[in-house]
Amino acid sequence: MMQLNRLSRALGECNIVGCQEDESDHVVKSAGRVLRILELFDVLRREALVSEVSELLSFPQSSTSVLLRSLVITGYLYFNPETRAFGPTTRVALLGSWINGPIVSDGVLSRLIESVSRRTGQAVVLAVRNRIWSEYIHVVQGTDPLRMFMIKGSRRPLVDSGTGFALLAELPDNEIKRITLRYNAESGEHVSMSGLLDEVNKVRSQGWSSSYDRVTKGGGIISMRLPPLENQERLVIGIAGSTSILRENESRFVNALLEETAGHVSGIHVNHTPLPV
Numbered sequence: 001m002m003q004l005n006r007l008s009r010a011l012g013e014c015n016i017v018g019c020q021e022d023e024s025d026h027v028v029k030s031a032g033r034v035l036r037i038l039e040l041f042d043v044l045r046r047e048a049l050v051s052e053v054s055e056l057l058s059f060p061q062s063s064t065s066v067l068l069r070s071l072v073i074t075g076y077l078y079f080n081p082e083t084r085a086f087g088p089t090t091r092v093a094l095l096g097s098w099i100n101g102p103i104v105s106d107g108v109l110s111r112l113i114e115s116v117s118r119r120t121g122q123a124v125v126l127a128v129r130n131r132i133w134s135e136y137i138h139v140v141q142g143t144d145p146l147r148m149f150m151i152k153g154s155r156r157p158l159v160d161s162g163t164g165f166a167l168l169a170e171l172p173d174n175e176i177k178r179i180t181l182r183y184n185a186e187s188g189e190h191v192s193m194s195g196l197l198d199e200v201n202k203v204r205s206q207g208w209s210s211s212y213d214r215v216t217k218g219g220g221i222i223s224m225r226l227p228p229l230e231n232q233e234r235l236v237i238g239i240a241g242s243t244s245i246l247r248e249n250e251s252r253f254v255n256a257l258l259e260e261t262a263g264h265v266s267g268i269h270v271n272h273t274p275l276p277v
Helices: 004-011 029-044 050-057 061-073 090-094 108-120 162-168 173-187 193-206 243-248 250-264
Strands: 077-080 085-088 123-130 133-140 155-157 209-212 219-225 235-242
Touching: 004 029, 004 050, 029 050, 029 061, 029 085, 050 061, 061 077, 061 085, 108 123, 108 133, 108 235, 108 250, 123 162, 133 162, 155 162, 162 193, 162 209, 162 219, 162 235, 173 193, 193 209, 209 243, 219 243, 219 250, 235 243, 235 250, 243 250
Parallel strands: none
Antiparallel strands: 077 085, 123 133, 123 235, 133 155, 209 219, 219 235
């Protein structure tokens, strides 16, 4: 996992919310490192020296140099001889552009996320299920001075997070129980089945989820499921920020999610009465 204090210095951010450790036993090391390098550039949004990439990702500098130069040869990175730094090429931007491209990159989802962020001033994330995890696949950073900086690619347990509860709400209870047993076995944690089902049933009833100080102390998220898209992948949209701001503005933020989603995503109708603000 990125060293968050180092990343904070590199980005000039105070509050950075990081990601879970890699499941290293199940990932080919070189493949995993290449993907983490590309994800790091997405966070930095600028060129970086070999030494900086090595430090931020805790990779050996020698192997980092080899990987970066390999990515230059294959056309995914460029090397700037004047600064001795590396950066991503347009080829990286085109990867996966065919997957829901009109919806995600320049369509309804992009407009929806930007609208929610402008309306709330907070970070907005898109999350999807990845086995027993909820994974942030897209992030728009907040503009509030007290914002929390969210890292794309961060993962949260399905059974113990706000976006996870929203993703689980569409699954049958027996599937939720299977996921919980697997998570408890693999993590060594003990998530209460009855407590989890209470959280999920609450989401099913009200149509949205709120979670505070559960994964990140002082931080939380208000989440809502989106309707199925072209490939039927289920997504969750969430407003992430400090617990104090989210609690104070919970009704307003929930209304923003409901109203903006209804206004941007075809086929969804808000059946919930707007919350009193």
